[in-house]
Amino acid sequence: MGNRKETKWKHLTEDDRARIAALLSEGHRFSHIGEILGKDPTTIAKEVKARRYKKESSYESEHSCIKASKCLRRNICLDRTGCISLCRKCPWCTRHCKDFVPFIYECCRENKAPYVCNGCEKHIYGRCRREQYLYRSRHAQKHYRSVLIESRMGPDRTEDEMAQIAEIAGPLVDNGQPLFHIYENHAHELPISVRTFYRYVDAGYIGIKNIDLRRVVRYRKRKHKAVRVRSMPELKIGHTYDKFLEFAAENPEVPISEMDIVEGKKSDKKKLLTLMRRDLRLMVIMLLPYKTKECAVSAINTIEEALGTEMFEELFPVILTDNDSPFANPKEFEVNEDGAVRTKLFYCEPNRSDQKGALEKNHEFIRYIIPRGKTFSTLTEEKVSLMMNHINSTARPDLKGECPMALALQMFGGETLAKIGMKLIPADEVCLTARLIRQASPAPKSI
Secondary structure, eight states: OTTGGGGTTOOOOHHHHHHHHHHHHTTOOHHHHHHHHTSOHHHHHHHHHHHOEEEOOSOOTTTSBTTGGGOOOBOSSOOSTTOOSBGGGSTTHHHHOTTOOBOOOOOTTSSSTTOSOTTOHHHHTTOOOSOEEEOOHHHHHHHHHHHHHHHTSSOSSOHHHHHHHHHHHHHHHHTTOOHHHHHHHHTTTOSSOHHHHHHHHHHTTTSOOGGGOSTTSOOOOOOOOOOOOOOOOGGGTTOSHHHHHHHHHHOTTSOEEEEEEEOOSTTOOOEEEEEEETTTTEEEEEEESSSSHHHHHHHHHHHHHHHOHHHHHHHOSEEEEOOOGGGOOHHHHHBOTTSOBOOEEEEOOTTOGGGGHHHHHHHHHHHHHSOTTOOOTTOOHHHHHHHHHHHHTSOOGGGTTOOHHHHHHHHHOHHHHHTTTOOOOOGGGOOOSTHHHHSOOOOOOOO
């Protein structure tokens, strides 16, 4: 059957449509056209029937009524005094005649192959006064292109399905929940993939705009400052980033933690100390009354006292931090007040916050709740503990859809984590907006 196998599964081209129109005009059957183009005859039939267009008959006056040939009525409209012409010759007679019966023009080709008037002798010689169906390559190609474009526009879902997605996602986005967290906890209810979910939101199909999402905002191009070379204080010798890389290579099974300080307004005295287990993304947040070494060490001591030295060492055996002044003396963090070693402390290179990028990325969740530049003066330990639990209960793509708190519960149990004020927040109750701490009710002391 010709080249059919060579062109199978391929769309018809404009040249193919031109050949179809020409062959129809020559009176060829669909089977013969399909053999020439290498297509199945049903493909040709569907193409012709889908792309044909209707050409209205221009002959309407005396043949618009089935009784016109024998009608002898005159002056039906009563508008023209003295009119003696037959009403059937007037184009307005059908509006006034009560006996008007429209003539239905039916073509023998309309409902059976070839479905068009191409190749019909009456059409060719202009003798057909019926409504005609024609197939023209230019019109067919234009119709094909419009359908192709429209089929790729808009969501491939029903209105009910789109309403269901909007009903689930809308309130959760208002709570500041990331799209990934929403999808992971409602995948069984959403009839789409996670990629499609992001695409629908980006296109505004479900009533959520990009302005409602934080990560869609374009960042300004960063200005790179000249790096100042600082001398390494004697206290930090042996705790450099190079030594950290050596230790991590020799002890790949030892989990790494990252530590930093988050600030609000420059005038605020209160700061936040964050300590995050890198593999779990589990972040402990402590409220510091001042940004001093004493306050930072006291916060670490408080965590150790709550957990016990052995559990603290199991949770945070190695800590990587920056060169901020509160972390200047590594020994005070590595050794507790009783002289027992509880962790190892290493420092990033100057101006290289990317070396503890996992924690820097996790700080975004804090900024969702307390935007940059907002004051920390109203924070209390209860509010900080609440914020910590909501952040740790947010699902993460890099944890394969799990949240840090769920993984930590599997490894250490709820009793251990409760000692440092941690608990799992139900997925749909997670809130990552300023409303969380504005409406926070008094809670038990975190630590």
